[in-house]
Amino acid sequence: MRRLKYFEAIREATDQAMSDDPSVFLVGLGVPDPKGIFGTTLGLQEKYGEDRVQDMPLSENAMTGVVLGMAISGMRPILSHQRVDFTLVAIEQLVNQAAKWHFMFGGQVNVPLVIRMIIGRGWGQGPQHSQSLQAWFAHIPGLKVLMPTTPYDAKGLMLSAIADNNPVIILEHRWLYAISDVVPEEAYLIPIGKAKVIKEGSDITIVSSSYMTLEALKAAEYLSQIGVSVEVVDLRSIKPWDVDCVLRSVKKTGKLIVADTGGIEFGISAEIIATISELAFTELKVSPVRIGLPNYPCPTSPALAENYYPDFENIIRTVEKLCGYEFDYSKLNLVKSGEHRDVPHNEFTGPF
Amino acid sequence: MHINRNHRIDLYTRMLKIRTVEMTIASYYSEQQMRCPVHLVIGQEAAEVGACAALNKTDFVFSGHRSHGHYLAKGGNLNAMMAEIYGKSGGCANGRGGSMHLIDLEAGFLGAVPIVGSTIPIATGVAMASKLKKDTKVVMVFLGDGATETGAFYESLNYASLKELPIVFVVENNAYSVYSSLSVRQKTESRIVDIAMAHSIPARKLDGNDVELVYQASIAAVDRARAGLGPSLLELKTYRWLEHCGPNYDNDIGYRSEAEFLSWRERDPVSLYQNLLLSEGILTAESVGELTARSSQEAVDAINFAKNSSWPQVANFSHEVYSQ
Numbered sequence: 001m002r003r004l005k006y007f008e009a010i011r012e013a014t015d016q017a018m019s020d021d022p023s024v025f026l027v028g029l030g031v032p033d034p035k036g037i038f039g040t041t042l043g044l045q046e047k048y049g050e051d052r053v054q055d056m057p058l059s060e061n062a063m064t065g066v067v068l069g070m071a072i073s074g075m076r077p078i079l080s081h082q083r084v085d086f087t088l089v090a091i092e093q094l095v096n097q098a099a100k101w102h103f104m105f106g107g108q109v110n111v112p113l114v115i116r117m118i119i120g121r122g123w124g125q126g127p128q129h130s131q132s133l134q135a136w137f138a139h140i141p142g143l144k145v146l147m148p149t150t151p152y153d154a155k156g157l158m159l160s161a162i163a164d165n166n167p168v169i170i171l172e173h174r175w176l177y178a179i180s181d182v183v184p185e186e187a188y189l190i191p192i193g194k195a196k197v198i199k200e201g202s203d204i205t206i207v208s209s210s211y212m213t214l215e216a217l218k219a220a221e222y223l224s225q226i227g228v229s230v231e232v233v234d235l236r237s238i239k240p241w242d243v244d245c246v247l248r249s250v251k252k253t254g255k256l257i258v259a260d261t262g263g264i265e266f267g268i269s270a271e272i273i274a275t276i277s278e279l280a281f282t283e284l285k286v287s288p289v290r291i292g293l294p295n296y297p298c299p300t301s302p303a304l305a306e307n308y309y310p311d312f313e314n315i316i317r318t319v320e321k322l323c324g325y326e327f328d329y330s331k332l333n334l335v336k337s338g339e340h341r342d343v344p345h346n347e348f349t350g351p352f
Numbered sequence: 353m354h355i356n357r358n359h360r361i362d363l364y365t366r367m368l369k370i371r372t373v374e375m376t377i378a379s380y381y382s383e384q385q386m387r388c389p390v391h392l393v394i395g396q397e398a399a400e401v402g403a404c405a406a407l408n409k410t411d412f413v414f415s416g417h418r419s420h421g422h423y424l425a426k427g428g429n430l431n432a433m434m435a436e437i438y439g440k441s442g443g444c445a446n447g448r449g450g451s452m453h454l455i456d457l458e459a460g461f462l463g464a465v466p467i468v469g470s471t472i473p474i475a476t477g478v479a480m481a482s483k484l485k486k487d488t489k490v491v492m493v494f495l496g497d498g499a500t501e502t503g504a505f506y507e508s509l510n511y512a513s514l515k516e517l518p519i520v521f522v523v524e525n526n527a528y529s530v531y532s533s534l535s536v537r538q539k540t541e542s543r544i545v546d547i548a549m550a551h552s553i554p555a556r557k558l559d560g561n562d563v564e565l566v567y568q569a570s571i572a573a574v575d576r577a578r579a580g581l582g583p584s585l586l587e588l589k590t591y592r593w594l595e596h597c598g599p600n601y602d603n604d605i606g607y608r609s610e611a612e613f614l615s616w617r618e619r620d621p622v623s624l625y626q627n628l629l630l631s632e633g634i635l636t637a638e639s640v641g642e643l644t645a646r647s648s649q650e651a652v653d654a655i656n657f658a659k660n661s662s663w664p665q666v667a668n669f670s671h672e673v674y675s676q
Contacts (some may be wrong), residue, residue, distance in 0.1 A: 067477060069480065107672055
């Protein structure tokens with residue numbers, strides 16, 4: 001079985017979509033440069049030409065309008081931002097225009113538009129290069145928001161996003177680009193709005209997405225060694241999110257943790273817990289818990305960022321508290337790699 | 353360039369139509385059945401008719417909050433516009449937009465939105481699509497003097513120039529953004545065309561109340577775009593007669609003077625052109641009377657169409673937010 005890294009899966013999806021449909025258009029600062037947006041766009045300009053694969057001026061707001069204009073003209077543009085944070089200067093076009101265009105003009109016009117944004121966590125990316133703002137976008141009617149975790153899902157969701165007739169935001173976590181997975185060579189679609197039970201379990205449900213799913217899986221692995229059975233639900237799609245899948249899991253376990261790469265307050269985890277509480281309050285044996293970022297900007301120094309990001313240990317300790325366990329940590333033998341935890345693994349280096 | 357007799361009558365008739373529709377809206381607005389803000393364009397008809405007359409039916413127009421004139425000048429359906437203003441079914445946006453969100457795809461009027469400057473990049477994107485498709489369609493985006501202060505304006509000029517896009521930026525400079533005059537917002541008289549020129553975009557500042565002058569300049573800009581030579585900008589100096597939003601005159605509230613208004617009313621674009629065509633024997637008192645009566649009837653018919661239309665059904669909107 002062929003394996004691809006996450007960035008290769010995104011590149012392959014883009015390549016296949018461009019090959020299948022001449023209306024697919026790719027633009028972004030650095031798209032055709034030697035780094036090719038972390039490798040996700042490498043070689044595409046050579047293959048499809050300078051008309052269909054373009055660099056762009058540093059005009060994120062206007063360029064969001066430009067791709068909206070192209071989308072309502074029957075094209076299928078993909079706009080890539082190297083950081084989520086850069087999108088904030090384009091929020092007017094995204095929220096007021098792209099998200100509403102279909103609805104506010106009476107459903108006459110479609111906006112088949114994909115906007116990729118990269119979450120830049122780690123290696124000193126600091127307050128303005130590392131934000132995880134999925135809750136912002138998910139708050140807006142008219143947008144869809146995807147956060148694939150695995151290369152397999154990245155490819156299938158990317159192809160679904162390109163095929164969708166609405167503005168779809170894909171948030172890619174930089175710490176996922178190097179992970180590899182079995183990825184079929186042919187094009188395939190992963191339905192938007194469907195979560196995946198990525199690990200089955202019976203004692204507690206952890207709902208997570210993107211990089212936090214890897215931390216949740218790691219926590220589940222440790223916990224399985226001491227007989228705690230964790231079910232991990234990988235959301236994949238943030239908006240719309242798969243209420244039924246989460247509900248089924250919670251009805252089985254009666255306990256819910258939601259671990260998000262974004263902030264706790266007013267965030268994705270709050271929305272999920274509120275919804276599950278409304279729909280299945282009596283199924284919950286204990287109060288659900290949110291895991292996410294604290295309510296201050298991410299500091300740059302590795303020493304200061306150390307405690308900013310929750311990891312598998314935070315998840316394990318939350319499970320312990322929530323379930324009323326007392327774990328023997330000598331048996332768990334938690335191993336953390338490296339001196340600093342601002343990288344996913346020791347091979348990960350800066351500057352970008 | 354010679355403009356033939358029928359074409360001149362057509363320019364006049366289009367201006368008259370916009371003037372009449374706007375006056376009619378103003379007179380019915382106090383009934384409070386048009387339950388949305390209206391930004392009336394009385395005084396600016398020559399700029400809008402002159403510019404749109406340079407376009408083909410298959411070309412595209414975008415606009416902003418003061419959009420009735422652009423919509424009608426591009427050939428938008430009057431009944432659908434009025435029904436939209438009244439929030440009725442049959443409205444051009446199915447009642448979801450109102451006066452500030454007009455659209456008529458068949459007429460090539462691709463949309464108006466009230467966030468100032470916002471349609472400039474969207475229009476630029478449509479021009480990019482036209483260029484890539486090589487369909488020789490031209491995009492015209494109307495904006496006001498206020499919109500030239502937004503970042504979206506600069507960003508769009510840069511991109512349109514860089515990519516040599518088939519777009520014409522038409523700035524109707526009516527001297528006020530709501531109640532704030534140009535003098536508190538912009539430094540120099542030539543600023544707007546200077547910005548365009550700084551982006552290597554040919555730009556002209558013209559009397560926006562002279563419909564033939566606007567038309568001729570627009571023909572040149574549209575031809576340039578269609579020939580693949582890139583964007584142009586026209587700054588059309590004109591004046592908004594009524595309050596920023598609503599059916600009334602507001603010269604008494606203190607942000608501008610009655611004398612200033614009267615000086616602009618002397619240069620009423622509709623009367624100026626009517627007098628010119630009368631003096632040249634192209635119009636007669638009789639034909640003016642007929643055209644005026646016809647446009648009044650059309651406007652009142654549209655009001656009645658809107659009033660007699662049913663309310664739109666409240667749909668299950670959760671299924672309407674996204675295209676399926």
